[in-house]
Amino acid sequence: DGGITQSPKYLFRKEGQNVTLSCEQNLNHDAMYWYRQDPGQGLRLIYYSQIVNDFQKGDIAEGYSVSREKKESFPLTVTSAQKNPTAFYLCASSIAPMNTEAFFGQGTRLTVV
């Protein structure tokens, strides 16, 4: 089955620890994206990558880092510098450019205590 997989579904971390969220796709899509959702907010873009070994900051990149070493994988690291990391994180992919639909993972709910 082709699709985009995020893991884990739920994640708990202590404050001050870095944590990495996984996102894998087997759709052969060039572009991948990370969004964050908070209550009452829309999806806000953290980072995106349009090709392997290249990525750009989105609107709320501070405190996050990414890598794109393989076409299939776009992991997101939430660092201790992120002031309010507790949120729902969605990964998406698409055939670049963005005039084609995006496919989303199931999301990871991160809780930092």
Place this chain on the structure above:
Amino acid sequence: ILNVEQSPQSLHVQEGDSTNFTCSFPSSNFYALHWYRWETAKSPEALFVMTLNGDEKKKGRISATLNTKEGYSYLYIKGSQPEDSATYLCASCSGNTPLVFGKGTRLSVIA
């Protein structure tokens, strides 16, 4: 930062009613407008992607229109059913910028 607005924020309709929502976006440097349906405990799924002014698209009882000159899109649902209950997301992109999403319209269809 591109600003995409959706209204209303939430909506309750009776089964069988028709309804519509609005998405407004900046008309300058417009590239594409997307509509997604996001059901609880599932991933958002694409409904439509529209790029041309005057585009109208239809999928079953759901249709959408696009006006790029004035910067708005309407999503229509004819004869709402309980399974239509979901959050409907609109997203726009311009030039080389990725999708910017609105906050969504949460639809509840009451049987």
